[in-house]
Each structure stands twice: as structure tokens, then as C-alpha cells.
Amino acid sequence: MSETNAIDARHVELTYADGTEAVADLSLEIRAGEFFGFLGANGAGKTTTIKVLATLLKPTGGSVAVNGYDVESEPRAVRESIGYMAQETSIDPGERIDDLLELVDLAGVANKVAKDFSGGMKKRLDAATALVHDPPIVFLDEPTTGLDPKARNRLWDYFERINDRGTTVFLTTQYLEEADQLCDRIGVIRDGTIVADGSPAELKDRVGGAVLEIELADSDAQTRERAREVALEADAFDDAPIETADDGLSVRSTAARRRGPELLVALKEAGIPITGFNVRDPTLDDVFLAITGEGLDEDEAATEPGGPGASAAATEVDR
């Protein structure tokens, strides 16, 4: 086991009492100082994994070392060396605020009780609380879910600052833009196991090619299907799948830039009017779609901050 790793997880398994295999054969190494993003759809196993790493759940298989300490035989040492910002806000409503609030830009409201805080202020206070003892690793479980863009940006600044200071950050998020902006490396979890791992740029490269999007004047299902058939007949994109979207078509292909115009001509010749087109580089959304075959449901993330992880209390280790 390397001494420099902040996290060393080997073949970890977590099966809940009801038989649900939430984590299955998950292996992960995170270097000290890394800003690591952990992405996955609802129910993929993110919160369960974080709880295992943070000693809130005992793994049912495999081994985990955090800061060199074993989560099963040295849980206290692990806990003393980590900060944990849970998905659900953990602020005691009566809590009084002190000078660490300077850090998260809340010093001006230090005489207030936390129950009067906005959602964004509570999250910032949570983040500060997770870092009170200056731990070398901090786990942030969907820290910005449900926040408005301004509040989210303030937290991003704060996370960047603590990472610049040398803190290892383990972040789960449903916002791909957040992961793209902040993370050195991203792991994608699906059905409890890691299915992709790399820097945001590497993951986008792996998807391959650019994305051509075409907006049709008539975007009813029948026209979209006809347009798709024209695109398949034009045969310009080396068998890349042609997807129908809400208002038209999209195709991801290494030939998208070079041969996109052929498709525009073919559509025109078939009498299908176009109102717009765009060729763009892949985003993490495209990566996610390519890897998991499904998107991340951000709307759901915004309205259900608790998520299924919130029900895990029954089997949690008492801390």
C-alpha cells in the first residue's frame, strides 16, 4: 500500500441487510492533494461508498485505508483525519457561529442562529464545520445540490481554496459542470462499481469526436424520424448512432466537423427545413451518456436533496 495515497480502497463490497448490493468490487486509489469527483446516477452507490470511506458503514468485503489507517481496525484514527459534509444538512438549528466563519464568508452574520440562514449559508456553514479540525481529507456529498448559481459559485471558490492549501477533496455531485470545473480526476460509478476513471479532458477524449446538433423547423416525431433516416442514408459518420433530440437530431462522431455539411445538404434535398446547427466538443454529459447509457437527473437532484442515502440510518455504525 502506497504511503502517499489519501485513499486506498481494494475490492470493496457493501451489501445492505436487505440484500441490496450497493457497492460491488470497487477499487480506488486517490493521491494526497487530489480533487477527486465521484459521479453516478441516482442509486449508483455514491453515498454508500462515501459512508464506507468515512467509517459510517462497515464494508462487507474488501479493504479500505484512509490516510494510511484501516477503516475497520482503526476507525477512530480515520475519523480524526477526515472531514465529512453530508448530503442532508447537519447544522444544529440552535448553533452559534464563531470565527471560523471568516473562512466561508459568514463572519458578518456571526451573531445569528443558524436556523435563520438561507440554504446556501447553511451549506457554507456545513462546509466550514467539516473543516474545523483541519483534516487532510474532506468528503463532500452533493454539497451544492439545490443551491442557486451564486451560492454554488461561492462554495466552489471555497473548495478550490482548501484544495490549493493541500486538502484532498472527495466530491460527489450530480452537476457535471461542477465536476468539470473543479476536479483533477473523475471516477464514474455504476451499479456499485467504477466504470471509468480519468481527468475530465481524458474522459472527453475517450468519447471520441465532436457532437453535431441539428435543429429542425418541424420537430414532431415523424419529421425527426424521417430526418434520422435521411442521415442514415447519407452515411457520412462511420456508423455513429444518430440520436433524435427534442428539437432535432444529434450525432457524435470524429467525422462530425468534416462531413456535417453533407448531412445539411441531404436534409435540404429531402425537403426537411433546418432552423439551426451547431458542432461542439463533447461535454461530461456526453461522457456520462456514452459510459452509462443514461443521463444524470439534475432536476431530481435539485428537489430531493436527501435521496435514498438518507434512509441508510438503520444499518449505520454509531459514531
Ligand SMILES: Nc1ncnc2c1ncn2[C@@H]1O[C@H](COP(=O)(O)OP(=O)(O)OP(=O)(O)O)[C@@H](O)[C@H]1O
Ligand atoms: N439503508 C439501505 N438499505 C438498503 N438499501 C439501501 C440503503 N441505502 C441505500 N440503499 C440502496 O443502495 C443503492 C445505492 O444507494 P446510494 O444512496 O449509495 O446511491 P447514490 O449513488 O448515493 O444515490 P443518490 O444520488 O440518489 O444519493 C441503491 O439501490 C439504494 O436504494
